[in-house]
Amino acid sequence: xxxxxxxxLAMLSVASGAAIPSPSYxxxxxxxxxxxxxxxxxxxxxxxxxxxxxxxxxTLFPYSSYRLVKEDQKVVAAGGKLGxxxxxxxxxxxxxxxxxxxxxSMRVMLIQGTRPVxxxxxxxxxxATLLVGGPRHKEGVLIISIGAVGTTTAAATADxxxxxxxx
Amino acid sequence: xxxxxxxxxxxxxxxGELEARQMRAVALHSSRCAECEGELRQIERVQDIVxxxxxxxxxxxxxxxxxxxxxxxxxxxxxxxxQRLRLWSEExxxxxxxGIPALSAAAATAAVVFVLSSGSVTSVTEAPQIAEAxxxxxxxxxxxxxxxxxxxxxxxxxxxxxxxxxxxDDSDYGGEGFPP
Numbered sequence: 001x002x003x004x005x006x007x008x009l010a011m012l013s014v015a016s017g018a019a020i021p022s023p024s025y026x027x028x029x030x031x032x033x034x035x036x037x038x039x040x041x042x043x044x045x046x047x048x049x050x051x052x053x054x055x056x057x058x059t060l061f062p063y064s065s066y067r068l069v070k071e072d073q074k075v076v077a078a079g080g081k082l083g084x085x086x087x088x089x090x091x092x093x094x095x096x097x098x099x100x101x102x103x104x105s106m107r108v109m110l111i112q113g114t115r116p117v118x119x120x121x122x123x124x125x126x127x128a129t130l131l132v133g134g135p136r137h138k139e140g141v142l143i144i145s146i147g148a149v150g151t152t153t154a155a156a157t158a159d160x161x162x163x164x165x166x167x
Numbered sequence: 168x169x170x171x172x173x174x175x176x177x178x179x180x181x182x183g184e185l186e187a188r189q190m191r192a193v194a195l196h197s198s199r200c201a202e203c204e205g206e207l208r209q210i211e212r213v214q215d216i217v218x219x220x221x222x223x224x225x226x227x228x229x230x231x232x233x234x235x236x237x238x239x240x241x242x243x244x245x246x247x248x249x250q251r252l253r254l255w256s257e258e259x260x261x262x263x264x265x266g267i268p269a270l271s272a273a274a275a276t277a278a279v280v281f282v283l284s285s286g287s288v289t290s291v292t293e294a295p296q297i298a299e300a301x302x303x304x305x306x307x308x309x310x311x312x313x314x315x316x317x318x319x320x321x322x323x324x325x326x327x328x329x330x331x332x333x334x335x336d337d338s339d340y341g342g343e344g345f346p347p
Contacts, residue, residue: 056305056327081183093183105310109183110334114194114207115315117334119187123308130307134316134334 030096030104031149033073034084039063039133040140053145056131063140078150086144088137089113099150102126108146110135126150168192173203181210187313194315305329 037050037057043065050057050068057066074082081095093109103123110118110132118132126149133143173196179185180193197203306323307330320333 056324056329059327060322060324060329060331083183091183095183109190111183114180114197114204116187116190116194117314117316118319118332119190119311119313120332121310121312122330123310125304125306128303128305128307129329130305131329131331132334133331 028078028096028099029075029151029153030078030099030106031073031075031151032082032094032096032106033147033149034071034086034092034094035068035145036070036086037143037145038065038067038069038087038137038140039143040065040138042139053129057143060131061133061143065140066143069137069142086110086135087142088135090117090135090142092144092146094146094148096148096150097121099126099152102150104148104150106148108132110144124148168196170196170200170203173197173200174206177203177207177210181207181214191315303328 035050035053037047039057039061041064045065045067046054047066047068049071050066057063069087070085072084074084076082076096078096078098081093084092084094086092089112091111093107093111095107095109097105097107099105103125105121105123107121108118108130109116109120112135117135122130124130127147129145129147131143131145133141135142173193176185176189176193177197180190180197183190185193197207306328309321309330312319312321312332314334316334318335320331320335322331322333323329324331
């Protein structure tokens with residue numbers, strides 16, 4: 001029975017893959033989430049909200065205290081730009097450029113006063129996070145996490161539309 | 168770059184609309200020209216006032232029922248099986264499976280049928296977590312990097328697959344490198 005079904009299922013598997021057309025993309029949107037962490041050697045505090053990046057912080061940096069001082073998230077279409085106020089009079093500009101092959105390319109600018117402290121174009125895996133650290137703040141330094149979650153929206157006219165049941 | 172040039176670019180500079188070269192030129196000029204610096208401060212003040220006013224108005228809005236309503240609405244969306252299959256294949260890069268032995272393909276098909284029938288594939292993206300970085304590869308490909316800081320270090324740390332840009336933006340570091 002199993003042997004008889006195997007070729008059929010294999011054909012079905014391949015056929016279903018071949019029959020699925022590439023979706024036509026209407027829009028790529030990117031949700032950017034940032035966190036500004038004050039890292040210092042004054043105290044032993046570890047902000048519980050940072051548990052998701054606990055390993056990175058402990059592995060990469062020598063500080064004894066980590067406190068989340070700012071977090072924010074915003075969504076923008078690829079090609080747009082987002083601005084985030086960062087403690088210490090800094091400003092973070094994130095401009096997602098494209099979402100392709102599960103990777104998000106974006107330009108990131110950290111501006112302090114009138115100086116672009118960092119101006120970089122990077123490509124990250126979707127849902128990955130970049131860390132930008134070093135700017136002095138209060139008794140320590142800031143470590144800014146910049147995460148990007150890209151979403152590709154299939155065109156409503158592609159293949160089959162979403163059926164929304166009446167309320 | 169003259170004050171006249173800069174004056175026309177200041178709003179764009181403040182909004183981050185300029186190219187990097189122009190951005191640097193305006194920043195450099197403003198840091199040396201009190202008049203342009205003052206104009207920039209004025210733009211900042213205006214934006215602060217606008218932002219404060221808007222924030223106050225937004226705070227007055229009652230948005231408490233928005234998300235529950237959205238959740239109810241999401242619950243009513245039925246996604247066709249073809250679309251679910253496509254989403255599933257995109258998430259898992261099914262195309263690379265083509266060419267594997269028939270028995271494995273059959274098992275894969277059975278898994279697809281099981282997953283679809285169990286309804287575990289949805290079209291709703293999970294709410295993002297700030298810097299939920301541990302389980303995935305956070306290594307960044309840096310296409311370009313520029314900085315006005317004294318030095319910038321790039322670290323690709325293999326243990327956590329994380330890329331860090333470390334900026335030494337003042338002389339207090341004394342060349343301690345990454346991280347101080």
